[in-house]
Amino acid sequence: MRRPRLRVVPPGAGMLAAEPEAPFIVHVAGERELLQAVTSALGLGVDLRQEDEAVVAASRRDLERLATALEVEGAEAGRRLRAFLWPVRGWRLRTRVLPLERAVVMGILNLTDDSFSGDGVGRDVAAALRAAESLRAAGADLIDVGAESARADRPVLEPAQEAEIVARAVEALVREGHAVSSDTYKPEVARAALAAGAELVNDISGLTLGTRAAAEAARAGAGYVLNYSYSVPKRRPDSPPVYEDVVTETVAWMEERLEMLWEAGLEREQVAIDPGIAFGKSHDEDLQMIRRIGELGTFGMPLLLAHSRKNFIGSVGGLPPAERDLETHVVSALAFAQGVRIFRVHDVAGARRALEMAAAVAAREAGAFAPGEGSWPWRAGASAAHMTRAEPAIAPPPGQRW
Structure with a gap:
């Protein structure tokens, strides 16, 4: 099987939302000895079990450090990793x-x-x-x-x-x-x-x-x-x-x-x-x-x-x-x-x-749909006793957040 020079397996959106330091799995074909030396210097682990590629599991912040260090060494993997970390925005x-x-x-x-x-x-x-x-x-x-x-x-x-x-x-x-x-x-x-x-x-x-x-x-x-x-x-x-x-x-x-x-x-x-x-x-x-x-x-x-x-x-x-x-x-x-x-x-x-x-x-940050001023008082204190009529006594506000 032909492998790419670099392949990144990202964590899911839910995992990143819960844990910003969740690891990305980076597969690198070639440059094994250099990758081993650079990851060791940075205190990162590298899996060399496969003969034709190395695997690094690291957070985005650590991958940024790795990309910079690899680029200093002139490694192709550094350029490719940088492209992943700083993607096209438009x-x-x-x-x-x-x-x-x-x-x-x-x-x-x-x-x-x-x-x-x-x-x-x-x-x-x-x-x-x-x-x-x-x-x-x-x-x-x-x-x-x-x-x-x-x-x-x-x-x-x-x-x-x-x-x-x-x-x-x-x-x-x-x-x-x-x-x-x-x-x-x-x-x-x-x-x-x-x-x-x-x-x-x-x-x-x-x-x-x-x-x-x-x-x-x-x-x-x-x-x-x-x-x-x-x-x-x-x-x-x-x-x-x-x-x-x-x-x-x-x-x-x-x-x-x-x-x-x-x-x-x-x-x-x-x-x-x-x-x-x-x-x-x-x-x-x-x-x-x-x-x-x-x-x-x-x-x-x-x-x-x-x-x-x-x-x-x-x-x-x-x-x-x-x-x-x-x-x-x-x-x-x-x-x-x-x-x-x-x-x-x-x-x-x-x-x-x-x-x-x-x-x-x-994709939205926590709080993007949070309640605003005046949203909580709507139906504040409501209980089953209030629900004897077909329609609520107070209409919900536009953009209701509760």
């Missing part, structure tokens, strides 16, 4: 930066008639504008526009044809003030969409077709989504992929592909990482990936989850795609608690509600 797109303190919701707009979930609007630009306005009104930050179904059983569009369809729609959407993402792996389409005003390229290819689409994003100063993919788009491999540890191997895959993106001219703030749910994994492996998606935070870069209505949900509950929004929002909330901040969904309004609650539980 996703830089072509004309704007999206802060990542809150959830970013990407609404799906399919310019197709063969979407797997049956929600495509076809080639009608007026219909696309209506759909986009509904998504924006529901709380979408981005409109992700695609003109070709990712399904392997649907036709591949010629690049020139797809570029024309996408450019026409993107230009109209941008004119109406929408921030647009171009869902394409074809450089010709990416170029046309960016020229029409798109903010980023959402590339499902995982660089299996090269870095030309990524280079278009770099040339335009736009954002880019690196999506895990086991094979080229719209083609299923003859044999199913075999993973020893799907999450560790995905982290290693990302590490390799990110180097390719830097060579193509992209910068860390421009790139979001997508684990590629439904791209070269069984449904069980999709669930494993979501269960441990926080490990993709190793790179300290924006994390995007494109899981909406996908078939792993059908394997769990047996429902058809159009009836999977509730399960989608459950997964979104669980992923938010692990550090994911960008969500590509069909039901934007439901996503916003779920993510607002997830943020309240997993």
Whole structure:
């Protein structure tokens, strides 16, 4: 099994809330002797039982000390650990930066008639504008526009044809003030969409077709989504992929592909990482990936989850795609608690509600929803004897905290 140079397993949000010094588990491949010497000097432990990697368990504060000491020694692990400890705070797109303190919701707009979930609007630009306005009104930050179904059983569009369809729609959407993402792996389409005003390229290819689409994003100063993919788009491999540890191997895959993106001219703030749910994994492996998606935070870069209505949900509950929004929002909330901040969904309004609650539980400081002045006197001294009427004697105050 190929291992990444660095992989961080973070403690859960609940553990960190209860114990700020809770340990992170850091796996480091290579540099074993140097790591042993540096951790010894810092009074930290290191586990060298595995031949090909060392493991350090330490609090964030101790990891900051470790990163600094390793960087002084010129160790690659120090640079990588620093990237994790000081992550990107805003996703830089072509004309704007999206802060990542809150959830970013990407609404799906399919310019197709063969979407797997049956929600495509076809080639009608007026219909696309209506759909986009509904998504924006529901709380979408981005409109992700695609003109070709990712399904392997649907036709591949010629690049020139797809570029024309996408450019026409993107230009109209941008004119109406929408921030647009171009869902394409074809450089010709990416170029046309960016020229029409798109903010980023959402590339499902995982660089299996090269870095030309990524280079278009770099040339335009736009954002880019690196999506895990086991094979080229719209083609299923003859044999199913075999993973020893799907999450560790995905982290290693990302590490390799990110180097390719830097060579193509992209910068860390421009790139979001997508684990590629439904791209070269069984449904069980999709669930494993979501269960441990926080490990993709190793790179300290924006994390995007494109899981909406996908078939792993059908394997769990047996429902058809159009009836999977509730399960989608459950997964979104669980992923938010692990550090994911960008969500590509069909039901934007439901996503916003779920993510607002997830943020309240997993990311807000103690006291954020504490009672304010005047909240305690409401119904003070109430007892069962007071509840003989259908309505309370005193209406609850707005934002009631008791």
